[in-house]
Amino acid sequence: MHLALALLFALIVPAGPVSADICVTNADRTRLLFVAETDGGIRVIAWLDPGGRLCAEGAGSGRVSVYETEDSLEGCTRLVPPDGADVLLRYTAFDRCLWQSHLD
Template sequence: MQMLLIALISATVATQAAAAGICVQNASETDYVFVAHADDGTREVADLASGEILCSAGDAKGTVAVFASRDDLEGCSRRIPANTTERLILFPHVDLCTWERMR
């Protein structure tokens, strides 16, 4: 029952976040630096712990990215449609990320 409740809360949060524009969620177990950038809106950067979400306002497609630290020049990025939350599942190495799309 508790796992079902957690899944429902996660889906609700992702749906609400997606309505905000371009969003990225850290679904991994490690803290990373994330970027959410809507092509017609803002660019947001934040350190996200597991489960946290970062959104950038805008109505156009955009880019989300993840970096191991703020000093890193390379990470993983992904183009996504507007009003979407992209979840990082795994970041083992630069350009080898596993993502999941939430709408």
């Protein structure tokens, strides 16, 4: 009986701390500069090749952004709910990108 309870408890309670990440995936055909940022202030920046994924660890909601270059003033940004993610399907300058969340 104690073994069954222990196994049930192990399935219900996570072994480590629960993390809510804010993530973005590049499904565009080009290499682009991405930012994943939590409302708690964690900000991660990286160039992603097609199929690449970037995550910022932290609880709460956040935002993901994409730019053509480090010097770009305009890009595309999407708000992301807690433990959320979005996928950039197509990059177009001036905040006209196509995101998976547009289709959901």
